[in-house]
Amino acid sequence: MHRKFSAVLAALLVGVTAHASDSIPVAKPGKPVLLRGATVHTVSGADLPATDVLMRDGKIAAIGAKLAAPAGVTVVDVSGKHVYPGLISAVSGMGLTEHGSVRGSVDLAETGALNPNARAQPALNPDSDHIPVSRANGILTALSVPMGPSLLAGTSTLIRMDGWTWEDLTLRAAVALHIYWPSMAVNRDPGAAIAATAQERAIADNLRRLRDAFATARAYAKAREGAAARTDFDSRWEAMLPVLRGERAVFVHADERKQIEAAVAWAQAEKVKITIVGATEAWKVADLLKAHDIPVIVSPVLTLPLRREDPYDASYANPGKLSAAGVRFCIANDGSAEMGTMSDRNLPYQAAKAAAYGLPPAEALKSVTLYPAQLLGVAAELGSIEVGKRATVIVTTGDPLEVTTQVEQAYIDGARIDLSSRHTRLRDKYEKKYEQLKSGR
Numbered sequence: 001m002h003r004k005f006s007a008v009l010a011a012l013l014v015g016v017t018a019h020a021s022d023s024i025p026v027a028k029p030g031k032p033v034l035l036r037g038a039t040v041h042t043v044s045g046a047d048l049p050a051t052d053v054l055m056r057d058g059k060i061a062a063i064g065a066k067l068a069a070p071a072g073v074t075v076v077d078v079s080g081k082h083v084y085p086g087l088i089s090a091v092s093g094m095g096l097t098e099h100g101s102v103r104g105s106v107d108l109a110e111t112g113a114l115n116p117n118a119r120a121q122p123a124l125n126p127d128s129d130h131i132p133v134s135r136a137n138g139i140l141t142a143l144s145v146p147m148g149p150s151l152l153a154g155t156s157t158l159i160r161m162d163g164w165t166w167e168d169l170t171l172r173a174a175v176a177l178h179i180y181w182p183s184m185a186v187n188r189d190p191g192a193a194i195a196a197t198a199q200e201r202a203i204a205d206n207l208r209r210l211r212d213a214f215a216t217a218r219a220y221a222k223a224r225e226g227a228a229a230r231t232d233f234d235s236r237w238e239a240m241l242p243v244l245r246g247e248r249a250v251f252v253h254a255d256e257r258k259q260i261e262a263a264v265a266w267a268q269a270e271k272v273k274i275t276i277v278g279a280t281e282a283w284k285v286a287d288l289l290k291a292h293d294i295p296v297i298v299s300p301v302l303t304l305p306l307r308r309e310d311p312y313d314a315s316y317a318n319p320g321k322l323s324a325a326g327v328r329f330c331i332a333n334d335g336s337a338e339m340g341t342m343s344d345r346n347l348p349y350q351a352a353k354a355a356a357y358g359l360p361p362a363e364a365l366k367s368v369t370l371y372p373a374q375l376l377g378v379a380a381e382l383g384s385i386e387v388g389k390r391a392t393v394i395v396t397t398g399d400p401l402e403v404t405t406q407v408e409q410a411y412i413d414g415a416r417i418d419l420s421s422r423h424t425r426l427r428d429k430y431e432k433k434y435e436q437l438k439s440g441r
Contacts, residue, residue: 022422022425023131023132023418023420023421024418025126025162025163025164025168026162026412026415026416026417026418028058028413028415029055029057029058029391029413029414029415031072031073031074032054032055032056032057032061032070032072032073032074032414033054033055033056033073033074033076033391033411033414033416034052034053034054034055034067034069034070034073034074034075034076035052035053035054035055035076035078035083035393035395036052036075036076036077036078036079037050037051037052037077037078037079037080038050038051038052038053038078038079038080038081038082038083038395039051039081039082039083040053040063040082040083040385041082041083041084041085041365041385042063042384042385042386043084043085043365043366043369043370043383043384043385044370044383044384044385044386045384045386048063048065050065050079051063051064051065052064052065052066052067053083053385053391053393054067054070054073055391055393055411055414056070056391056414057414058390058391058413058414058415059388059389059390059391059414060385060386060387060388060389060390060391060393061387062387063385063386063387076409078395078409081395081396081397081408082395082396082397082398082399083385083393083394083395083396084138084365084369084385084393084394084396084400085369085370085382085383085384085385085392085393085394086138086139086140086141086369086382086392086393086394086410086412087137087138087139087140087141087347087348087368087369087394087400088139088140088141088142088143088330088368088369088372088373088376088382088383089134089139089141089142089143089332089333089344089347089368089372090143090297090299090330090331090332090372090375090376091143091145091277091297091299091332091333091334092142092143092144092145092332092333092344093108093144093145093147094128094130094131094134094142094144094159094161094344095120095123095124095125095126095128095130095131095142095144095159095166095169096108096120096123096124096125096144096145096146097130098125098128098129098130108146108147109146109147109148109149109150109153110146110150110153110154112150113149113150113151113152113206113209114150114151114152114209114213114236115146115150115152115153115154115236116152116154116155116177116213116217116236116237116239116240116243117154117235117236117238117239118146118150118153118154118155119146119154119155119157119173119174120144120145120146120154120155120156120157121144121155121157121166121170121173121174122166123166124144124157124159124166124169124170125166126163126164126165126166126168126169129421129422130344131161131162132418132419132420132421132422133344133345133421133422133423134161134344134345134347135161135162135410135412135417135419136345136407136410136419136420136421136423136424137345137346137347137348137400137407138348138394138396138400138407138410139161139344139345139347140160140161140392140394140410140412140417141158141159141160141161141171141382141392142158142159142161142344143156143157143158143159143175143372143376144156144157144158144159145178145251146178147180148180148253149180150180151179151180151182151206151209151210151213152177152178152179152210152213153178153179153180154177154178154239155174155175155176155177155178155239155248156174156175156176156178156251157170157172157173157174157175158170158171158172158175158376158378159171160392160412160413161412161417162412162415162417171378172376172377172378174242174248175248175249175376175377176248176249176250176251176275177239177240177243177248177249177250177251178251178253178277179210179250179251179252179253179263179274180253181252181253181254181259181262181263182202182203182206182207182259183203183256183259184203184256184258184259184262185256185258186199186200186203187199207262207266210266211266213240214240214244214270214272216237217236217237217240217241217243217244218244220234220237220238220240220241221237221240221241221244224241243272246273249273249274249275249377250267250272250273250274250275251274251275251276251277251297252267252274252275252276252277253277253278254276254277254278254279255278255279255280255281255306256280256281256306257281257284257285260276260279260281260282260285260288260289261285261288263276264285264288264289264292264294267292267294268292274294275294275295275296275297275375276289276294276295276296276297277296277297277299277332278297278298278299279296279297279298279299279318280303280305280306280315280318281306281314282296282298282318282322282327282329283314283317283318283321283322286321286322286325286327287325289322289325289327290325290326290327293328294327295327295328295329295330295375296322296327296328296329296330297329297330297331297332297372297375298318298319298322298329298330298331298332298354299331299332299333299334300315300331300332300333300334300343300350301315301316301318301319301331301350301351301353301354302315302316302346302349302350302353303315303334313357316353316354316356316357317354317357317358318354319331319351319354319358319359319363319364319367320354320357320358320359320360321358323359323360323363324358328371328374328375329367329371330367330368330371330372330374330375331347331350331351331354331364331367331368331371331372332347332350332372333346333347333350347368348368348400348401349401349403350368351364351365351367351368351401352364352401352402352403354367355401361401364401365399365400365401368401369383369384370383370384371383390413391411391413391414392411392412392413393410393411394407394409394410394411395407395408395409395410396408407419
């Protein structure tokens with residue numbers, strides 16, 4: 001009896017973790033596609049009414065009114081519609097987690113504090129149901145990020161939201177090394193479970209481990225120099241060599257003001273260029289961030305302030321204040337296992353909330369298109385509609401930051417993507433149920 005129950009339970013768990021999206025990835029584009037007559041929102045320039053976009057060989061080949069249709073082109077009439085660049089999710093667990101309650105389907109983090117050699121790329125699941133759900137709302141590119149609790153969590157990968165394998169998904173195999181800054185807060189309440197001195201000691205120990213890791217990596221790099229170098233290979237420190245050479249970005253996840261200030265001071269001491277991720281209290285240190293030209297990925301906007309004394313709208317107004325201070329920024333979702341992948345489809349509404357609380361609407365659109373492309377190092381390929389860039393665009397009924405707008409078509413590298421998903425299939429299923437109930441069957 002016990003053996004039979006175990007077998008059934010194992011089968012159920014395998015069924016849950018092995019669930020795959022039914023969406024079929026598209027082949028690479030063959031014939032050119034001409035989108036005819038839409039309002040084209042270039043993002044980097046002016047909006048262009050009644051304009052055509054020609055996509056050929058995965059790139060935007062031409063933009064203009066009444067373009068001549070080349071031989072063999074597929075003409076798609078999108079008159080009255082809007083064409084935007086595909087949205088970019090700059091912090092995500094996309095492809096790294098499926099069911100938060102099933103540990104076997106969550107591959108976001110490694111154990112231990114120092115894992116700079118961990119790579120998101122080979123862990124990507126191209127069959128994730130979250131991919132079609134997110135791209136149905138216009139998110140066509142995402143940064144898959146290794147999560148904490150590690151101090152050095154590993155390297156993120158930029159993905160295109162369509163493909164048979166993780167190799168197909170990959171746009172940039174290694175974008176940034178991710179550091180999760182330890183909390184600097186100390187609970188001095190007399191009833192605290194851990195004494196204040198012990199909390200302070202833990203903070204100091206974590207900061208020391210981070211400094212020691214970079215010192216060890218520098219020593220390792222020096223030992224590896226020259227043809228006659230003699231040192232054992234260590235994958236952890238080998239993974240940090242591109243960071244030390246300035247070839248790979250460093251993203252520091254920090255929300256509290258003290259965390260951000262400490263991270264900026266550390267970066268100056270280490271001579272490392274960083275981007276702050278999370279940044280809930282970045283508005284409090286906007287001048288500091290501007291002075292050191294440190295970009296920020298606000299992740300997310302739709303969250304509560306960290307302190308009771310802060311204004312209720314502190315998080316909503318955060319991007320607007322950063323923009324006014326001249327800080328380079330973009331907007332992303334919360335990339336945690338609990339919230340990140342499930343809410344990627346809500347990325348445009350993060351920007352919309354910021355627009356309602358002080359961020360100019362044009363900047364709000366850029367914050368999920370051009371600005372993330374710039375901060376992720378792919379602005380020459382993505383983020384705006386320009387000749388020569390990737391033909392990764394969406395066709396909508398209106399402003400994608402508006403909840404009522406529908407994404408009617410999506411193209412990744414010029415190939416039209418299936419916008420059906422688990423959500424649309426469930427919608428269709430229960431519409432049938434309603435029809436049956438209405439007809440009395």
